[in-house]
Amino acid sequence: MGLELYAKIEPILGFEESIEGLYDFYIELLKSWNPDTLIDIGCGSGAFLKRLSQNMELSRVYGIDLSKTMVERAKLLGLDADAKDLCDVKESFDVATAVFDVLNYLDFETLEQFMGCVYKVLKPGGIFIADINTLFGFEEVAQGSLIREDEKRFVTLDSVFDNGILTTNLTLFEEENSGCYRKSNDTIVQHYHETEKLANLGGLVLVQSYPIEMYADIADKEVLVFKREA
Template identity: 40%
Template sequence: MINPLDLYAKIESLIGFDAQYEKLYQIYLQLLHTLHVKTILDVGCGNGTFLKHLQNEQFNACGIDRSAAMVERSLALGVNASTKELEEFDEASFECVVAIADVLNYISPTEIEAFLEAVARVLPKEGYFICDVNTLYGFEGVADGVMCQDKANQFLCVDATFSNKELLTKIVLFEKEGDLYRKVEGSITQYFHPLSFFKKLKIFKLCSTKPVTLFGDEPDKTILILQKR
C-alpha cells in the first residue's frame, strides 16, 4: 500500500481546496508580520506554496515534509525544502515554527507531546510556534462524509468517518494507463486535539487563538500562537 502522504500528494490537485488554503496562508502571513520574526521552519510544508509566500515576503524560511513527492514539488517552486526530521536541526535554529493545515491533526495523542518537544528544541526561549487544529465542527460538519471526483483519466473517491475523536479517511484512486485503470488505495487517520490540551502545556504558553472559517458556516479551524517558556 502506498505511503498515505504520497497518496495525498497524488490526489491533491483533484480535491481543489486551493482558495481555502490561500485564505489560511494569508492569515498566517499577517500573524508572522506582527511577531517580527525572520527565520521560519515550515513543518509539513506540502507543495511549498506557503514557503513561496514566505520567500516573496523576504522571510528566511525552509520547510520539511515526510512526502518525497511533496518536497519535489516544493523544490520546483525554488524554495528550500527537504525530508529532514526536526531532530536533524540545531537547537534554537529558528525564531518561529509553523505547522499549517491539519499537520497537528495527523499526529496521534500518544505522539503529540514528543512532537511539541522536538519543535521547542529548535526554538529559542520565547520563540513562537504557530499551528492550527480542526474544531469538532471541522471534523463532524465538514470532513465527515463522501466525496467523489471524476476528471479525465482519474477517478477519486474519499470516504471519511469521524468517530471517537478520530477521523478515518479511506481513499481510492483509479488512474488510466493505456486501456486499463490502475487502482491505488490507502487510508489516513486524523485526531481531534481539544484546546484544553494546549492550555496545559509545560513547554509552551498558549498566547492566543484565532478561529478560522474555511469550509463551513462556523469556524472549522483554530489557529494557535504558542510561545516557548
C-alpha cells in the same frame, strides 16, 4: 499513513481557494511578529512557503515534510526543503509553522513528543503557529464523501468520524497508456484535540487562539499561537 497517495491526489482535490485564505491569515500573524527565520513543518508542496516569500522578506525560510514527493514539488518552486523528521532538525528558528491540519495527524502521545521537538527548534522567545480542526470541523465538515476527477484520474475520499478519530479512505484510479485503470488506495487517520489540552505541551505556552471559518459559517478550525518562553 497515506502521505504519498495524498501527494498524488492533492492537485485535483480543489481545496486551493480555502487554503489560500488560511495562508493569508498566517502571514498577517507573522507580520505582527516580524521574524527573521522560519521553519514550516509539514511543508507539503511548498505552496504556503511560496506565498510567504512573496509577501515577507526573511533571511531563512526552510520547509520539511515526511513525503519525498511533496518535497520534490517544493524544490521545483525554488524552495529550500528536505524530507526530514522534525526531531532530526539541528537548527533553531524565530518561528515555526505547521499549516493545515498537521497537528491533527498526530495522536496525543505523538503530539507531546512533537511539541517537545518544536521547542528545540525554536529560539528562546520563539513562536509556533499551527491550526487544528474543531469538533464541528470534524463532525460536520470533514466527515462524508468527496469525489474528484480529471482527464486521467478519478478520486474518492470516504471519511468517518468516531470517538475522536477521523478515518479517511483514499481511492485513486489512474488511466495507464494501455487505456486500463490502475487502482491505488490507502487510509489517513486524524485526531481531534481539545485546545485546553495543548496549552502547555512540550514546554510551549499557548498565548492566543483564533477561530477560523474556512468551509462553514461556524468555526471549523482554530489557529493556535504558542511561545517558547526561555
